[in-house]
Amino acid sequence: MTFRSLGQVIHVVQDAAQPQHTRNDSHAGVTCPYTFGLLGPASLFEEYVEGKAISGKLNYSGYPTVDLPKPRDFWDTEDGRGVAEFSNRSFVTVRTNFTGTPNDVQPAPGFPSPNAGGARLFKEDVQTLMPGTTLTGVMTFIGTPWSDSYTGAGGYNTRTSTYSLFTSDLGRRGSPVEYSLNTFNYENAQQILIPRAVGYSAGLLNHFFRGTLEIAAPDRYAYLVSPYSNGEGTFTKLMLKVRNTTSGAETGTGTLLAIVRYRAASASSPLLYPGYAILREPSYAISAPQSGSLTRDFQPLTFDFAASPIPVDVADVSVMVAFRGPLSSSEYTEKDAIVFGGKDVYEPQLINFGNSSDYDCYQDALYYVVDRPSSQRDLNQDGRQDLFGPVQEIGAYVRLQPYGPPTVPLGAQTANYALPGLFWAQYGSFVSVQDQDGYRFEYASPDTVDASTGGHRSFFTAVNLPRSINRIVERDGQTVHEVGAYSAVSYRGSSAPFHINMVNDNVIRSQTCINGLPYVSPAFTEVAGSVPDTAN
Amino acid sequence: MNSRALQLVALALCAAAAGDARARVSYAGPGRTTGTAVIDDSERGMREIRPGDVLPDVGELREIDEHEIVFDRPLSDEEREQWRAAGGVVPDIQRVHLYRRPTPEDESTPGAGAAAITAD
Numbered sequence: 001m002t003f004r005s006l007g008q009v010i011h012v013v014q015d016a017a018q019p020q021h022t023r024n025d026s027h028a029g030v031t032c033p034y035t036f037g038l039l040g041p042a043s044l045f046e047e048y049v050e051g052k053a054i055s056g057k058l059n060y061s062g063y064p065t066v067d068l069p070k071p072r073d074f075w076d077t078e079d080g081r082g083v084a085e086f087s088n089r090s091f092v093t094v095r096t097n098f099t100g101t102p103n104d105v106q107p108a109p110g111f112p113s114p115n116a117g118g119a120r121l122f123k124e125d126v127q128t129l130m131p132g133t134t135l136t137g138v139m140t141f142i143g144t145p146w147s148d149s150y151t152g153a154g155g156y157n158t159r160t161s162t163y164s165l166f167t168s169d170l171g172r173r174g175s176p177v178e179y180s181l182n183t184f185n186y187e188n189a190q191q192i193l194i195p196r197a198v199g200y201s202a203g204l205l206n207h208f209f210r211g212t213l214e215i216a217a218p219d220r221y222a223y224l225v226s227p228y229s230n231g232e233g234t235f236t237k238l239m240l241k242v243r244n245t246t247s248g249a250e251t252g253t254g255t256l257l258a259i260v261r262y263r264a265a266s267a268s269s270p271l272l273y274p275g276y277a278i279l280r281e282p283s284y285a286i287s288a289p290q291s292g293s294l295t296r297d298f299q300p301l302t303f304d305f306a307a308s309p310i311p312v313d314v315a316d317v318s319v320m321v322a323f324r325g326p327l328s329s330s331e332y333t334e335k336d337a338i339v340f341g342g343k344d345v346y347e348p349q350l351i352n353f354g355n356s357s358d359y360d361c362y363q364d365a366l367y368y369v370v371d372r373p374s375s376q377r378d379l380n381q382d383g384r385q386d387l388f389g390p391v392q393e394i395g396a397y398v399r400l401q402p403y404g405p406p407t408v409p410l411g412a413q414t415a416n417y418a419l420p421g422l423f424w425a426q427y428g429s430f431v432s433v434q435d436q437d438g439y440r441f442e443y444a445s446p447d448t449v450d451a452s453t454g455g456h457r458s459f460f461t462a463v464n465l466p467r468s469i470n471r472i473v474e475r476d477g478q479t480v481h482e483v484g485a486y487s488a489v490s491y492r493g494s495s496a497p498f499h500i501n502m503v504n505d506n507v508i509r510s511q512t513c514i515n516g517l518p519y520v521s522p523a524f525t526e527v528a529g530s531v532p533d534t535a536n
Numbered sequence: 537m538n539s540r541a542l543q544l545v546a547l548a549l550c551a552a553a554a555g556d557a558r559a560r561v562s563y564a565g566p567g568r569t570t571g572t573a574v575i576d577d578s579e580r581g582m583r584e585i586r587p588g589d590v591l592p593d594v595g596e597l598r599e600i601d602e603h604e605i606v607f608d609r610p611l612s613d614e615e616r617e618q619w620r621a622a623g624g625v626v627p628d629i630q631r632v633h634l635y636r637r638p639t640p641e642d643e644s645t646p647g648a649g650a651a652a653i654t655a656d
Contacts (some may be wrong), residue, residue, distance in 0.1 A: 200622040266622045438603060466603065466635035472625050481627035485634040
């Protein structure tokens with residue numbers, strides 16, 4: 001209903017660019033005798049323009065999108081900037097045409113403009129006007145200047161009105177004469193008026209949607225984070241930053257809510273094999289409403305989707321935030337305005353991270369080191385320990401960051417996802433949504449204990465990862481499925497596109513050991529983690 | 537028994553590759569010649585390709601940058617029917633972004649080396 005009403009209001013703006021509407025020249029075209037002709041004959045101007053529109057010969061462009069502070073200004077500002085004022089003052093119509101004699105052209109009664117000020121006669125040969133016609137003779141047009149108070153531009157319409165067949169003869173006798181309008185007048189008028197109808201309509205549409213906000217990633221970088229367990233997970237919390245970008249207007253306290261648009265999929269999991277996922281029509285999840293206002297600076301917000309959880313195994317995700325409440329500027333106050341903004345983020349991405357310290361590598365061979373006695377760790381019998389581990393992580397934290405050095409130390413309070421700890425052959429799994437082409441994945445444990453030495457140390461590493469893209473876009477008239485080319489791989493029995501694992505460093509010195517590690521026993525077991533419930 | 541210091545590092549396993557099970561293609565980086573890309577083709581090994589080249593089952597190379605190469609492939613009638621039957625919106629084209637293999641960061645805790653990356 002809202003958008004239908006908006007369309008109807010815009011129709012009225014477009015009507016105001018038709019001079020018969022703004023010069024009280026009835027043109028309903030209703031022939032019922034009971035109307036006594038009060039509703040007027042059909043408009044030849046509208047018929048002419050419609051014919052051009054149907055044949056695709058109208059030019060709609062060339063006028064800027066109008067920006068005015070109040071809805072009524074688009075019609076009438078009292079200083080000439082409204083479209084109704086322009087069409088009223090710059091054109092004549094069939095029943096508000098010029099009066100007076102040719103030597104003393106007068107404006108129509110009640111319509112002071114256009115008038116004789118700046119008016120000139122233009123005589124044009126019919127053969128020139130209508131190439132190929134058998135008609136002969138000269139047509140006389142009355143031209144008048146026009147002035148656009150919105151843009152400040154001016155021009156000259158050389159065919160505002162036309163002498164009728166009888167104008168000259170009647171004028172010579174001093175008798176009242178009639179001026180006429182024809183397709184030549186209508187052609188000139190529509191060239192001036194149609195682009196204005198478009199510019200004012202677009203302006204009103206923009207005015208309706210003038211309440212705008214900008215969305216940015218939260219300090220914690222990920223908009224959505226969820227544990228991923230046994231192939232399932234849901235996002236129940238959206239974190240982001242928002243600021244008001246409405247031109248010249250501030251919000252009061254109102255209601256904020258977030259909308260997440262996504263596409264569910266069939267045939268394949270978008271998390272595991274995005275290239276084979278068949279994306280459905282969009283679905284929408286709406287957060288619980290919350291009270292608040294918008295500020296000019298970004299402010300962090302967290303939206304609760306517990307009642308409308310978003311599946312993690314989806315694609316083509318975008319997030320939107322809507323504010324409903326008071327919006328005030330120096331020129332208007334609206335009690336129930338809408339301020340809206342959205343962002344197309346990338347798709348949910350599954351990452352497994354785990355502890356593979358139960359294996360070490362020596363001379364291109366993997367050795368299982370759990371419960372391995374010290375006597376079997378010096379493989380070359382040189383008196384030095386060759387095999388290390390396993391290692392227990394006391395606390396395991398992961399976080400997404402922009403490329404570059406760490407922005408904050410990674411710990412329980414700054415993680416996107418946290419595990420109480422990881423023993424060897426254990427892993428954590430989570431899904432996140434972010435908005436950058438690439439990002440840095442950090443993995444840390446503040447305290448690790450090597451079972452073979454009892455030594456403690458912290459662990460930190462980072463890997464640059466690409467975004468996940470999987471969306472439907474329209475481009476050059478074609479529907480395009482845009483997707484990142486990656487797929488899940490198995491690592492010690494767990495499946496994900498990305499596996500980041502803590503290993504003994506000898507492992508990565510040997511390609512043979514690297515290649516063998518994904519297939520060793522025992523299979524990984526999953527450890528449940530959590531999304532820290534702290535500010536974003 | 538003496539021991540060297542234990543070092544812990546990350547091993548990242550990722551699968552950025554396009555194509556079917558027979559011929560998998562991964563992006564190794566921009567080529568030496570401007571406007572070319574080096575790919576690792578499981579059937580033909582490392583080679584340079586340029587925009588307009590067509591790889592079977594992957595598509596026509598359209599864009600190259602530091603981080604990814606992009607292919608366009610029209611969907612077959614069979615694929616379109618699969619999308620239609622599954623109730624999905626039916627694309628005309630599949631645009632495939634083939635990411636360059638992820639890279640490790642240099643910094644890590646003292647005593648720990650950089651992460652190693654391996655691709656499937």
